[in-house]
Amino acid sequence: MGLNQDIEVRARPDRRSTKTARAFYGLLAATFVALSTTGARALDPGEMFDDPSKEARAREIGRELRCLVCQNQSIFDSNAGLAKDLRIVVRERMEAGDSNEDVLEYVRSRFGDYVLLEPPVSGQTYLLWLAPAGFIALGGLLMLTYLKNRRKPGAPLPEMTQAEHEEARRLLGEET
Amino acid sequence: MIVELGHFALCLALIASLVQATVPLWGTATGSPAAMKTADTAAQIQFFGTAAAFAALTWAFVVSDFSVMTVAANSHSSKPMIYKISGVWANHEGSMLLWVLMLSLFGVLISVFGGVIPVVMRATVLAVQAMIGIGFYLFILLTSNPFERLANAPIDGQGMNPLLQDPGVAFHPPLLYLGYVGFSTAFSFAVAALITGRVDPAWARWMRPWVLLAWSGLTAGIALGSWWAYYELGWGGFWFWDPVENASFMPWLIGTALLHSAIVVEKRNALLKWTILLAILTFSLSLIGTFLVRSGILTSVHAFATDPERGVFILLLLCIAIGGALTLYAWRAPRLFDGGVFATYSRETGLLLNNLLLAAACGVVFVGTLYPLFLELWNGSKISVGAPYFNKTFLPIFGVTMLIAGIGPFMAWKRANRQDVIRRTALTTGISVVLTASLALWFGLADMVGLLGAFIATFLATATLLDFGRRIGLPQASPLVALRRAIGLPASAYGLYLGHTGLAIAAAGVIAVSVWSTEVIQTTAPGQPVAVGPYEFTLRDVRSGNGPNFQTTFASVDVTREGTLVTTLKPERRFYPVERQPTTEAGIVTLWHGDLYAVLGDANGAGGYVTRYYYNPGVPWMWAGALLITLSALISLVDRRLRIGAPAPRKLAAQPAE
Numbered sequence: 135m136g137l138n139q140d141i142e143v144r145a146r147p148d149r150r151s152t153k154t155a156r157a158f159y160g161l162l163a164a165t166f167v168a169l170s171t172t173g174a175r176a177l178d179p180g181e182m183f184d185d186p187s188k189e190a191r192a193r194e195i196g197r198e199l200r201c202l203v204c205q206n207q208s209i210f211d212s213n214a215g216l217a218k219d220l221r222i223v224v225r226e227r228m229e230a231g232d233s234n235e236d237v238l239e240y241v242r243s244r245f246g247d248y249v250l251l252e253p254p255v256s257g258q259t260y261l262l263w264l265a266p267a268g269f270i271a272l273g274g275l276l277m278l279t280y281l282k283n284r285r286k287p288g289a290p291l292p293e294m295t296q297a298e299h300e301e302a303r304r305l306l307g308e309e310t
Numbered sequence: 311m312i313v314e315l316g317h318f319a320l321c322l323a324l325i326a327s328l329v330q331a332t333v334p335l336w337g338t339a340t341g342s343p344a345a346m347k348t349a350d351t352a353a354q355i356q357f358f359g360t361a362a363a364f365a366a367l368t369w370a371f372v373v374s375d376f377s378v379m380t381v382a383a384n385s386h387s388s389k390p391m392i393y394k395i396s397g398v399w400a401n402h403e404g405s406m407l408l409w410v411l412m413l414s415l416f417g418v419l420i421s422v423f424g425g426v427i428p429v430v431m432r433a434t435v436l437a438v439q440a441m442i443g444i445g446f447y448l449f450i451l452l453t454s455n456p457f458e459r460l461a462n463a464p465i466d467g468q469g470m471n472p473l474l475q476d477p478g479v480a481f482h483p484p485l486l487y488l489g490y491v492g493f494s495t496a497f498s499f500a501v502a503a504l505i506t507g508r509v510d511p512a513w514a515r516w517m518r519p520w521v522l523l524a525w526s527g528l529t530a531g532i533a534l535g536s537w538w539a540y541y542e543l544g545w546g547g548f549w550f551w552d553p554v555e556n557a558s559f560m561p562w563l564i565g566t567a568l569l570h571s572a573i574v575v576e577k578r579n580a581l582l583k584w585t586i587l588l589a590i591l592t593f594s595l596s597l598i599g600t601f602l603v604r605s606g607i608l609t610s611v612h613a614f615a616t617d618p619e620r621g622v623f624i625l626l627l628l629c630i631a632i633g634g635a636l637t638l639y640a641w642r643a644p645r646l647f648d649g650g651v652f653a654t655y656s657r658e659t660g661l662l663l664n665n666l667l668l669a670a671a672c673g674v675v676f677v678g679t680l681y682p683l684f685l686e687l688w689n690g691s692k693i694s695v696g697a698p699y700f701n702k703t704f705l706p707i708f709g710v711t712m713l714i715a716g717i718g719p720f721m722a723w724k725r726a727n728r729q730d731v732i733r734r735t736a737l738t739t740g741i742s743v744v745l746t747a748s749l750a751l752w753f754g755l756a757d758m759v760g761l762l763g764a765f766i767a768t769f770l771a772t773a774t775l776l777d778f779g780r781r782i783g784l785p786q787a788s789p790l791v792a793l794r795r796a797i798g799l800p801a802s803a804y805g806l807y808l809g810h811t812g813l814a815i816a817a818a819g820v821i822a823v824s825v826w827s828t829e830v831i832q833t834t835a836p837g838q839p840v841a842v843g844p845y846e847f848t849l850r851d852v853r854s855g856n857g858p859n860f861q862t863t864f865a866s867v868d869v870t871r872e873g874t875l876v877t878t879l880k881p882e883r884r885f886y887p888v889e890r891q892p893t894t895e896a897g898i899v900t901l902w903h904g905d906l907y908a909v910l911g912d913a914n915g916a917g918g919y920v921t922r923y924y925y926n927p928g929v930p931w932m933w934a935g936a937l938l939i940t941l942s943a944l945i946s947l948v949d950r951r952l953r954i955g956a957p958a959p960r961k962l963a964a965q966p967a968e
Contacts, residue, residue, distance in 0.1 A: 179832045179920060200694045206552050208696065251696030258685060259693065265677040266703040269670035277666050281654055 181222060188228065195224050195237050200251050208251055313378055316366025317457035320407075323359030323414065324447040326352045330417075330440035334433035338506075346433035350421040353436050356443065357418035360411045364398070367407060367456050371398050377463035380404060380456045386469040386888050388859040396480035397470050402604070403456035405483060409600075410446050412484075412491035413439070416520065420495065427516045434502035435495075442494055445627040453620050469888035472860065478538040482531055486558060489528020490596040493565060495520035497593035500586045501635055504642040509582045510649075514575035517589070519947055521572060525565045526943035532558055533936035541896050546829070546907055546924050548932070551700040556679040557599035563672035564592045567665045569943075574661050578723060580650035581662065583643045588665070590639060594632040595672070601628050602679075653725040660718035667711040674703045709766050712817065715810055716773030738776060742768040755825060763821040771814035778807050805946030808938050816935025822904070822928025835918045839870075843925040846870045847908060850878075852919060860884040860893075865919070867897060867908045876901075881910040881921075905929045 183189040196210030201217040209217040209224075220241065227237040241249055253259045294302070330352035337345025367380070371394050376382040384401040385394060399408040417439045424432050450456070473479070499517040503509045535558070540548040549555065568588040574581045601624040652658040678695045686692055720726070720734045746765045755761060779785070781803065782795040828843040839848045850866040867879040879897030886893065897908040904927035911920030 182831065198698055200696060206550070206694075206696065211547065211550075246692070248692040248694055251694050252698035252702070253693045253695055258689065258691060259681075262677060262681045262695065262699075266670065266674045266707060269673040270666075270707070273666040273670055277662055280662075281659065284648065284651070 178218070181218070181225065183225065191234065192221070192225055192228060195228075195234055196221055198238060198251055199224070199241060200249050202245060202249060312366050312369050313375065313457050313459070316363040316370075317455070319359045319362035319366065320447065320451065320457070321359075323356045323363065323410070324444065324451065326356040326359060327414075327440040327443040327447060330356060331437050331444055334437045338430050338433055343429060346429050349433040349436035349440075352440065353414070353417040353421040356440070357414040360407070360414045363457075364407055364411045367404060368395060368398050371395065371404075374467065375463075376465070376467050377459050378456075379458045379460050382460060382464050382467045384470050385467040386859070387466055388888065389470065389475070390858045392477070392480060393470060393475045396474075399483050400470055400474050403450070403454045405487075406446070406450050406454050407456050408484065408487055409491055410443065410450065412487045413443055413446065413494060416492060416495050417443070420520070424516070431502055431506060431508065431513070431516070434505050435498045438498040438501045438505075439494060442497070442631065445631065449620075449623050449627065453623050469886070472884065472886040472889050472891050472893045473542060475859075475886075476538060476542055478534055478541070482534045482538060484531075485527050485534060486531030487527075489524050489526075489531055489565070490558075490561065490599065492520060492524020492527055493561060493589075493593040493596050495524065496565075496568060496589040497631075497635065500589035501638060503586055504638045507642065507645065509575070509586065509646055511576045511579050514572045514585065518569075518572045518576060521565065521569055521589075522943045522947045525562070525569055526940050526947075528558070528562050528565060529936060529943070530940045532562060533933065533940070536936075537933060540929070541898055542893070546827070546896075546926055548929070551678075551697045553679050554603055556675050557602050560672050560675050560679075561592055561595040561599060563668050563675065564588060564595055567668040567672075568592050570661050570668075571665050574650075574658055578650035578652060578658055580648045580652060580658055581665075582646050582648050584662075584665070586643065586646075587639060588669075590632075590635045594628075594635070595676075597624075597628050597631060601625060650724075652723070655721065655726045655728050655731065657718065657721045657723045657726065660714060660721050664711060664714050664718060667707055667714065671704055671707045671711065674707065675700070678703070709762070712766050712770050712813065715813065716770040719777045719806065719810075720773070734776065735773075738769060738773045741772045741776075745772070753826070757825055760821060760825040763817065763825075767814050767818040767821060770810060770817070774807055774810040774814065801949035802946045805942045805949070807942075808945060809942030812935045812938025812942060814935070815938065816932050819928035819931030819933075819935060822931065823926050826927045828925045829922065830924075831920070831922045833914050833918045834921050840921075840923060842923045844871055845876065845906065845925055847879075847906075847921075847923045849919065849921060852910070852913075857884065859888065860886045863910065865897070865908075865910045865921075867921070867923075869899070869906050877906065879906060879908040881908045883910050900930045902930065903927055 183192060193210055197208045199209045199220060201207045201209045201212035201214055201220070203214050203216045204212050207217075209220045223241065224237055227240050232240065238250065242254075247254060247256075253262060255263050330349055333352070334346050334349035337343070337348065367378075369375075370378045370381050371385055372391070374381065374385060374387045374394070376385075380401055380403045384404075385397045389397065398404045417436060420427075420432065420436060420439070424435075427435070496517060499513070499520070503513055532555075535555070536548045539550070540546065568585065571581050571585045571588055575585050601621070604620060604624055650658070678699055682693050682695055716738060717731070717735050720731045742765055745768045746761060749755060749764055749768075750761060755764065781799065782792045784792050787795065826843075830840055830842055832840060834840060834849050836849050836851055839846045846869070848868045848870070850868055852863060852865045855862050855864065862882050862884045864880055864882040867881065869876045869879060877899040879899055881897035882895035884893045884895060885891075894909055897910075899906045904925060907924035907926055909922040909924075911922065913919050
């Protein structure tokens with residue numbers, strides 16, 4: 135959580151109160167608070183490329199990498215010192231001629247999968263990546279079964295059993 | 311003394327909810343109308359209790375009574391009055407009190423306006439509502455008591471996070487809770503339906519207004535939170551796929567499905583079991599959202615251990631409520647039978663498909679949000695699931711949902727004319743392709759995803775407009791006849807058209823800002839112009855001043871277009887000495903097509919400042935779209951068919967002229 139968390143903790147020596155305050159954002163975004171407000175400083179003019187297409191590429195990569203000390207932010211959005219260091223690493227690798235994938239792989243090999251905001255497909259993320267197709271397939275199957283088995287308009291009503299016929303006759307007052 | 315009265319009132323509410331949860335059910339079992347009617351009285355006492363407790367806590371905040379622990383930890387005497395009041399719910403204890411206040415408010419509204427609901431159903435609904443209440447009253451009184459006193463009151467409070475000292479965020483939690491807690495009514499109606507065995511169009515008609523109200527509040531609450539992030543966090547982002555955002559988005563997605571499937575129950579007496587399941591799931595996701603956020607399990611896995619009492623308590627509540635309801639469902643639902651029949655080509659199938667897609671979209675958000683947590687619990691490995699994952703998985707599903715939302719209204723109930731639906735879909739597709747292509751040529755849009763998004767948004771807008779035109783008899787009818795028909799359309803039809811148009815407009819805004827926004831960051835000296843898209847931003851001067859409880863540095867940034875002054879932006883940097891925290895207030899001016907947005911950064915020591923300038927096209931459309939969606943639900947709510955208590959014609963009392 136870096137610098138801003140430090141500020142927060144210093145301002146509120148009572149850990150519990152830090153937590154209670156944070157709980158509220160409740161539905162807002164606890165993270166935003168930890169990242170704090172100095173988003174304006176996230177990207178420094180000094181670190182930017184002059185070439186706009188190169189700069190755009192650097193940002194594209196930056197959006198794929200997680201700031202390791204923040205809650206859930208890309209290094210492009212973050213203002214933490216570590217995010218800035220990583221942005222500089224990205225730019226250095228780009229200068230060295232790396233492709234986008236090379237840069238991501240370079241960072242991943244040092245910090246692990248955790249640093250990638252898009253988790254790589256692997257044995258432990260199969261379920262994650264199959265989930266969307268799985269939900270659609272399962273839902274589609276259930277829906278088709280439902281549509282197939284439901285009574286259609288104009289379909290004949292189910293046949294009455296012998297017992298039901300007798301019950302009907304009795305109700306209608308007929309002799310059996 | 312007032313604080314102790316508040317504490318007492320909260321205990322009273324607990325007792326009332328204990329009565330409300332038991333006596334009415336005993337009444338329905340023994341057929342005693344008097345016992346069933348207790349539910350209404352108990353609901354009113356319960357609301358009185360929570361309202362009094364809330365008022366007492368508000369009073370403690372207003373007069374800055376720092377002998378109350380919550381006030382001391384979250385308020386400060388120098389805060390402006392509005393933030394002393396919003397500070398009541400800007401902390402854990404107070405926000406839980408707001409939660410039960412909303413819960414008992416819905417209870418009392420059902421008891422007062424639910425006159426049309428048969429007494430057996432109403433008593434059961436209120437009893438279930440009270441059971442939820444008991445859990446949360448116990449949670450507050452046992453683990454998060456807002457009325458706890460400090461033995462030694464501090465001289466002043468610790469203040470409130472300056473980020474939250476903002477008008478937008480002051481009203482965000484109440485609206486969000488209106489949604490979250492409002493879905494408890496759907497849950498109660500579903501459980502009551504399972505208990506009484508009565509599910510029919512009338513049941514859906516009793517339930518739907520509450521769902522509409524809750525959904526409307528949740529929509530507004532999410533939009534307000536997103537808006538706040540956009541202007542307060544200072545980098546122009548509005549949605550981050552953050553776990554806490556997802557926690558509020560999941561009930562919205564499933565709630566949207568519920569809203570639509572309840573129409574099928576109401577009009578066609580079909581999809582009964584599915585609707586009940588959705589009602590249970592919607593509130594379950596609200597509860598899960600509350601748990602995820604309150605326990606801190608998502609913010610940080612370690613925060614869970616620091617205060618396990620609360621997390622475990624909510625987890626327990628969660629298991630009882632969700633597990634209980636689903637068990638009841640598994641036991642009773644097989645006995646329910648769908649009455650309505652419909653052809654495969656029909657509005658019913660369209661809505662079923664909408665439900666399937668929305669549920670899948672919600673499932674994706676659910677898995678993406680919780681996967682890292684479960685993976686870490688399972689084998690300890692840490693991964694991140696961020697925006698790139700959700701963009702790849704959620705957006706395609708939601709895109710198709712929007713197309714279905716366009717086509718669905720073309721299909722008639724029960725049995726649609728297949729040729730007619732295909733013809734109208736083809737016409738809509740043709741118009742949207744032409745519109746998208748001209749847009750692409752005009753503004754130079756080459757991005758594939760952007761083009762697809764633009765097509766989907768235009769498709770939905772075109773389809774909705776065409777359907778509206780046809781509904782009022784255009785193009786054959788004369789304008790006068792069409793106008794008369796437009797006036798005669800039921801409010802729920804306007805709900806549909808406004809809601810879908812709002813979605814199309816909001817989507818168009820999201821696409822526009824992601825494709826065309828311009829951002830420039832630089833160090834500028836005053837007087838130095840910077841080109842931002844078609845505009846030119848010039849920093850004029852930077853001054854300092856003092857706010858009520860902060861120090862501020864504010865700049866004037868002139869914006870010109872082709873030499874003419876468009877507006878002046880006033881970005882600000884504030885420092886709150888009590889909390890020792892800075893905030894950024896972006897300078898924003900909204901034009902019909904987009905926002906001009908400036909953020910003031912650090913001084914470079916040589917008279918220059920780091921400045922970030924943006925031109926964000928489409929952003930106002932997002933907010934306008936969200937507003938339309940919110941209003942659409944409220945408009946549906948006034949539909950005569952749904953109006954609570956409508957069947958009894960109101961007596962027109964002679965009112966003296968004023």
